[in-house]
Amino acid sequence: MKIEGIIAYPVTPFKADSQQLDLEALTISLNALLESQCDAIAPLGSAGESAYLTWQEWQQVAQTTIAVVNQRVPVIVGISELTTAMAIQKAKKAEELGADVIMVIPVSYWKLTDQEIYDYYQQIAASVKLPIMVYNNPATSGIDMSPELIVKMFNEIDTICMVKDSTGDIQRMHKFHALSQGKLPFYNGSNPLALEAFCAGATGWCTAAPNLLGDLPKQLYQAIQQGDLSKAQTIFYQQLPVLSFIVKGGLPKTVKSGLNLLGFSVGSPRSPLQGATGAEIEQLKGLIHAAVK
Incomplete structure (x- = not known):
């Protein structure tokens, strides 16, 4: 399967009073992402707080996302597990629910050897037929x-x-x-690197930015596709202050705060993560306004 362009990452909304899953809010935010012209949806990544969800919640988010997207674009389900057994359990569930791809990142408590990492992926691959995206993010996984x-x-x-x-x-x-x-498709997961990565031939940009910036990320991709570097630079620098802010502040906290500012009630991150401060919210409000004006 070849997926090109913008792979958008939804947050996992919680109800403000109880921190229970809010599947209605998830549905609304997913449809908004689809309106931003993203080329794929990737639930249960870092922005989706997958590490903070119960097994039942993980299944509910995956199932709801696949149902709401309803084959309009591919769904890439994130799997980040310490144990191979739990990663396989999630891979099988993703396949059963109708995911198009699984994005797999090994998580480390004890440092893993290359052979242990290789076997982790090989055993997951042997358990399902789904295409696998290898995800490398040492900042969150420790690997x-x-x-x-x-x-x-x-x-x-x-x-x-x-x-x-x-x-x-x-x-x-x-x-x-x-x-x-040149055979391995590369997807950039570093928001501030989006322009350079596309210029260097990246197949796609994996980002939570469309939650806050609408179709600006897609406009960047289209400008690159059209060979208009000057336009691409303008569009990139228009959104860079927001991209830098959400990366520095942590995606669950900053993206949820931004969505709440924009009228989507997605709650706060799950404890021990905390929401943005009043000053951070005001700063983000100004950055979003300047980017999308």
């Missing part, structure tokens, strides 16, 4: 997979067919390209 390891898995594990890298190092993208002879 930094080398380009060499990722390309080795791409070459040897049939269903691994794409990589999302959130390190913010453009050199890694060049290395993926060189090591795989």
